[in-house]
Amino acid sequence: MARGGTDMRIIFLIISLISSTVAGAQETVVSELSQDGVSITATFDGSEIFLFGAIKREAPVNAAAGQLDVIIEVSGPPTETLVRQKERKVIIWVNAASVEMDRAPSYYSIAATGPLEELVTESERSLRNLGLDYAVRVANPEDEDFREAVIRIHQRNGTYTTEVTPVKLTEETLFTTKLAMPVNVVEGEYTVKTMLVRDQRVISTSTSTITVRKTGAEKWLYDLAHEQAFIYGLLSLAVALLAGWTASEIFRRVRG
Amino acid sequence: MQIYLPIAEMSVNIFLLIGLGGLVGILSGMFGVGGGFLMTPLLFFIGIPPAVAVATEANQIVASSFSGVLAHVKKRTVDFKMGTVLLLGGLLGAAAGVQVFKYLKEIGQVDLLITLSYVVFLGMIGSLMFIESLGAIRRSKRSAPPKKIKRHTWIHGLPLKMRFRTSNLYISAIPPFVVGALVGILAAIMGVGGGFIMVPAMIYVLGMPTKVVIGTSLFQIIFVTAFTTMMHATQNYTVDAVLALLLLIGGVIGAQIGTRIGVKMKAEQLRILLAIMVLGVCLKLGLDLVLTPSELFSIGTGGH
Numbered sequence: 001m002a003r004g005g006t007d008m009r010i011i012f013l014i015i016s017l018i019s020s021t022v023a024g025a026q027e028t029v030v031s032e033l034s035q036d037g038v039s040i041t042a043t044f045d046g047s048e049i050f051l052f053g054a055i056k057r058e059a060p061v062n063a064a065a066g067q068l069d070v071i072i073e074v075s076g077p078p079t080e081t082l083v084r085q086k087e088r089k090v091i092i093w094v095n096a097a098s099v100e101m102d103r104a105p106s107y108y109s110i111a112a113t114g115p116l117e118e119l120v121t122e123s124e125r126s127l128r129n130l131g132l133d134y135a136v137r138v139a140n141p142e143d144e145d146f147r148e149a150v151i152r153i154h155q156r157n158g159t160y161t162t163e164v165t166p167v168k169l170t171e172e173t174l175f176t177t178k179l180a181m182p183v184n185v186v187e188g189e190y191t192v193k194t195m196l197v198r199d200q201r202v203i204s205t206s207t208s209t210i211t212v213r214k215t216g217a218e219k220w221l222y223d224l225a226h227e228q229a230f231i232y233g234l235l236s237l238a239v240a241l242l243a244g245w246t247a248s249e250i251f252r253r254v255r256g
Numbered sequence: 257m258q259i260y261l262p263i264a265e266m267s268v269n270i271f272l273l274i275g276l277g278g279l280v281g282i283l284s285g286m287f288g289v290g291g292g293f294l295m296t297p298l299l300f301f302i303g304i305p306p307a308v309a310v311a312t313e314a315n316q317i318v319a320s321s322f323s324g325v326l327a328h329v330k331k332r333t334v335d336f337k338m339g340t341v342l343l344l345g346g347l348l349g350a351a352a353g354v355q356v357f358k359y360l361k362e363i364g365q366v367d368l369l370i371t372l373s374y375v376v377f378l379g380m381i382g383s384l385m386f387i388e389s390l391g392a393i394r395r396s397k398r399s400a401p402p403k404k405i406k407r408h409t410w411i412h413g414l415p416l417k418m419r420f421r422t423s424n425l426y427i428s429a430i431p432p433f434v435v436g437a438l439v440g441i442l443a444a445i446m447g448v449g450g451g452f453i454m455v456p457a458m459i460y461v462l463g464m465p466t467k468v469v470i471g472t473s474l475f476q477i478i479f480v481t482a483f484t485t486m487m488h489a490t491q492n493y494t495v496d497a498v499l500a501l502l503l504l505i506g507g508v509i510g511a512q513i514g515t516r517i518g519v520k521m522k523a524e525q526l527r528i529l530l531a532i533m534v535l536g537v538c539l540k541l542g543l544d545l546v547l548t549p550s551e552l553f554s555i556g557t558g559g560h
Contacts, residue, residue, distance in 0.1 A: 040260055041260065042259055042260055042498070043257075043258065043259065043260065044258075044260040044267060045258040045260075045267050081555055081556075082364075082555070082556040083553055083554070083555055083556075084364050084553065084554050084555075084556060085552055085553050086549055086552045086553070086554070087552075088548075091546055092368075092372075092545040092546055093545060093546075093548070093549055093552075094365070094368050095364045095365060095367075095368065095554070098364060098556075145553075146553065149551075149552075149553030149555075150553075150555060152551075152553075153551065153553065153554070153555055154555075183258070183260075183266070183267040184265070184266055184267070186265070214262065217262075218260060218262045219262075221262040221263070221497055221498065222262045222263065225262070225263055225489070225493055225495070225497070226493055229489050229490040229493060230486070230489075230490055232489055232495070232497070233485060233486040233489030233490055233495065234486070235497070236315045236485060236489065236495050236497045236500060237315065237318060237482050237485055237486070239319075239497065239500070239501060239504075240315055240316065240318040240319035240322070240482075240485075240500065240504060241318065241319065241322050243319045243323075243501070243504045243505070243508050244318070244319040244320065244321070244322030244323035244324075244326070244504075244508050245322065245323070245326065246508070247323045247508030247509055247511070247512055248322075248323045248326040248327065248508075248512065250512075251512040
């Protein structure tokens with residue numbers, strides 16, 4: 001997975017280099033996150049991360065240059081997603097057909113200075129898998145229902161955002177936005193890709209990652225449950241028996 | 257106040273969990289059932305993944321049953337010999353149940369199995385108990401002397417006869433072993449103690465006196481659910497200790513209150529109340545199976 005991520009980053013780096021040469025602009029984007037990690041603790045109920053960015057210019061932009069926009073794509077670690085469809089058998093509803101998703105991030109959100117369709121061309125979106133219609137894929141086009149269901153279910157859970165988060169762009173130089181991480185995020189590396197768009201074409205990108213990790217007691221319990229399952233099981237039982245005995249003793253003393 | 261559950265990997269209101277635990281605990285103490293048949297569906301309703309709900313509930317039942325059985329041991333209303341026979345069957349059943357659970361989880365039918373099991377068992381037991389207790393109440397109102405049934409059925413013809421002093425019975429060890437095994441399967445698959453099927457079976461099939469039924473069933477439930485907890489923890493990694501702890505804080509307190517309420521109520525009243533509750537849960541789950549669901553698709557984490 002780490003290898004795949006590096007490869008992807010190299011590919012995007014090449015793409016961005018090519019596109020910036022093509023565009024002939026000396027504009028590059030730099031961005032910084034308020035935090036590059038999210039800790040899942042016992043009281044975790046979501047997190048908000050601020051993204052700040054600036055556009056570097058080596059020369060002033062000529063007046064004929066098209067509209068400038070910023071798109072920030074946040075995509076969670078891909079998970080193996082199996083989608084099942086219920087069917088009525090006789091009188092009851094049972095899981096029947098199932099489809100394995102080709103690509104489905106565990107989290108997906110877009111922050112931009114406007115609606116995605118208006119900011120970039122269709123070919124750019126297809127090239128960069130930008131937007132839910134490209135980021136979520138099934139191998140077989142006939143399974144479109146399943147793809148839509150994945151998007152719908154994720155949107156209801158809050159793990160895919162339905163609307164584009166606004167990005168505040170000041171003087172075509174500075175921009176800022178707020179990335180909301182919902183409570184039900186999964187652990188892993190989240191890719192934050194900041195894209196600078198001029199004339200509906202991406203001319204510069206900057207990528208950073210947010211690492212979501214369980215910490216403290218949560219991490220300890222999770223690791224114990226998976227690595228020392230037998231001890232964890234005994235511990236759970238010990239806690240249960242102790243709690244049962246304590247309650248019984250307390251009530252015996254209180255009520256005689 | 258929200259709390260993040262490490263194994264279920266979701267955030268839930270802490271007071272909601274303690275409240276659910278308490279409510280189910282009271283019922284559990286009153287009726288001598290683990291309460292799992294109510295708690296497990298409630299956990300599904302608040303969004304806990306079924307596999308986690310079932311395994312965690314087994315752990316929680318250990319606590320509430322242990323708390324309940326201590327009171328019965330003091331009152332000498334536990335038949336340890338009968339409990340041990342039930343337990344041996346229970347362990348065998350639970351081991352088989354966990355394997356079935358694992359297999360059906362892989363093919364994506366575990367939710368269906370759980371719901372169907374609930375509908376079938378709750379429907380059967382609920383209606384039987386309801387009719388029987390209604391009859392009992394009518395009889396006591398007419399102040400007719402209760403029929404002393406000394407049944408001699410096929411059960412009395414089986415070999416391996418044993419004397420169960422506390423229950424005042426001399427019967428074959430096979431029926432209690434089979435009852436125990438059936439309950440063990442249910443414990444593993446449905447995340448229940450199985451009291452709702454064991455209690456009626458002990459009364460109507462084995463012919464045990466009502467007084468010792470609850471204590472003895474709790475005794476068996478503790479060990480079977482403890483075994484189930486270990487099986488799920490080591491094979492499926494689905495026991496959420498934080499969830500279990502919160503449920504049992506409410507649960508053990510509720511069970512103590514419930515036991516005291518139960519002592520003050522008549523057996524027929526208890527049984528008819530339990531029957532109504534069992535039928536209610538059955539109806540709700542049955543409707544969920546038959547009515548067109550609002551979402552036909554579901555995301556699984558993969559069957560590999």
